[in-house]
Amino acid sequence: MNSPAPHATFSSSPPPTAWLNRYAALGEAFHTELPAQGMANPVWVARSAGLAAALGWPADWWQRADWQALEVLSGNAVWPGMRPLATVYSGHQFGSWAGQLGDGRALLLGEVETAAGPMELQLKGAGATPYSRMGDGRAVLRSSIREFLCSEAMAGLNIPTTRALAITASALPVRRETLETAAVVTRVAPSFIRFGHFEHFAHTHQHAELRQLADFFIHHHAPECLAAAKPYVALLERVVQQTAALMADWQAVGFCHGVMNTDNMSMLGLTLDYGPFGFMDGFDPGHVCNHSDHQGRYAYARQPQIGFWNLHALAQALLPLMIDADLDGAPLLAALETYKTAFPAALMHRMRAKLGLQTEQAQDQALIDDWLKLMAGARADFTLSFRRLSALTQADDPAKLRDLFIDQAALASWLQRYRARLSLESSDDEQRSLRMRAVNPAVVLRNHLAEGAIRAAQAGDFSETERLLKVLQQPFIEPERASDAAIPPDWAQTLEVSCSS
Structure with missing residues (x-):
């Protein structure tokens, strides 16, 4: 583990001054508090002005001397009230139980109040945590640009997603297949709680903590479930409906996630964790976007069924809450079964609109x-x-x-x-x-478009990342540059993405 950079707390109180730390209040069983490991001499790569505005921040937030945003979002400092922490979770990876996982390269900074409610800010790539499993906890510039652009592209497509506020980068070397340089993405979402958080406490037989987590999530993120006769069943039903809608959204735009492990599934039905994703070029129902997925488990045509498989794993994780209350688990199964009608209906609705x-x-x-x-x-x-x-x-x-x-x-x-x-x-x-x-985009984040931005950024030119961001934020408008909406060039056929992407 690299030694963390000195961690400063600014004496002034730059906005946002009020930070919520609701997840931190759950207790030590749910997370480990620790500082980020910063990057020396960071630079801005790109920022999402639209997301900053949604947070209620001024347009010049990243330039204000009293904010020192570059240092904070590079892991070198914190704003007053922030309590950085890494959460623990478990999960199934490629269909097999993987045991304890957790935020191996992500740190939750806390929540900031916005007009749309509290939003969590998270640094991805800010160093190792107790859950890094021998990893370095870093993110490289290549994968960070892909996540940043796709997060904002999905928002532009009106598909539920975590968002990306900014990327910062430095010359810090990071070893992947080759030697690359480090970057940090600031991610934003109402919650980053995953199916895997619930699986963790169910599989480790920590039923009190499982109930605490479920009650916490319902209270803060699904309050309508409180009025239900069986709140935990209502919670599952809610996640089933949201996941069915998300799978329909993905299928309707030809999006392949690539790593639909249960620890990458959002309890809010958001697209979460952009790794070896891909928007299809030539249509192939069997398309596998992840070069590491040798069995094709997460092929495009299989995504809806994998969504159901993952929901089944979540239902299993919630089952102890029913048993402990001397309740039958059958209502959970009934809630799970609603996926079989919800997904086809959601997809048909989208396909009719596309035609x-x-x-x-x-x-x-x-x-x-x-x-x-x-x-x-x-x-x-x-x-x-x-x-x-x-x-x-x-x-x-x-x-x-x-x-x-x-x-x-x-x-x-x-x-x-x-x-x-x-x-x-x-x-x-x-x-x-x-x-x-209005529903069939002219532009999606094709791999070759992302690759062009990455190559320019690796050479020190971030202008293509910024230009492409603006195009992707308005995907239903014909772009000024015709090549953004054209059939990919021949060289794009050789591009491959894997889990390291």
Whole structure:
């Protein structure tokens, strides 16, 4: 473990002055308090102005001398009231019980009040913790840029996610496959509590702490469950519905998470922990975005089922709360089963919107399934196929859409069925196109776009990260640079991402 940098506490009280430390109040069984290990001579890489505004911070927050934000968000100092801590959790990784895990390279700084309620701030990459499992607790510039950009890209797509406020970096060397340099991402969310937090206390038979955690979460993050006859069942039901919606969101934009372990699943239904993620280019239902996932457990088409598998693990973790109260566990199973209807309904809702359909018809499922089969057969670009379909009229097939498909006869046959379906609701081409363009993005964070920003940053130029951030925050608007929304170049086919990403 590297020696931590000297930790300063500023004598002035720069905003935000009031920090909440609700998780810290749970007690030592839930976390370890410790300072961050800072980075010498840090520099700003990028910041999210939109997120800072949502926190209620002034536009120049990062430049204010009395805030010393660069030092704080690099782990070299704390603002008054902050209590940095690493939380303990466990989990299943690639389907197997992995035992105790925990925040191996993340530190919760505390919570700040915002107009949307308290938000937790967390440093990722600020050094080793008791849960690092022989790791160095650091994050590298490469993976930090990917997480920063994708967090904000998902927010732009209106998909529930943890957010990223800033990246700072230094020349501190970090060994991965090669020697790289260190960076710290400041992450923001209402809560970073995971399925794995509950699994930890269930599997270690700490039932009092399990109940304490469940009560804490319900009180602060799911208060509507308090009025239920069985609050813990209501909690599971809530997480089931949120997870089903999140899985539908991912499938609808062609997003692959890559590491859907239970310790990477949010109790708030947020996209959590951006590692070897990927937005699909050519559509392949069996696509595996994680080069380390040799069995394809987390392939695109398997994500919904893995979401259900993970929820089952969460239900098992909550079962002791029912047994200890002399209650039958059957209601937990019933709550879990609601996923089987919630997910298909959520996905169908999104797919109808992507096709510009405003009514429900029995034929819609077959129409959608056949469109996806047509795309898969041609390995048509996922994002562009839906985006270009929005330009279809009753009289014309857009040439750019036809260019994505080899089998023109099959495409023409499907489009004929699609037009017939649109006629059932007297669809207006112009209005339908506007609706479709509002839900089918022009730009997603493709791997080659992230790679371009990473290569520039590694050479000391952070302008591409900042430029790309602005584009990704408005994904439904055609970008000024056409290449941001184009089919990836040939060299992008050789890019691979793994768990170290």
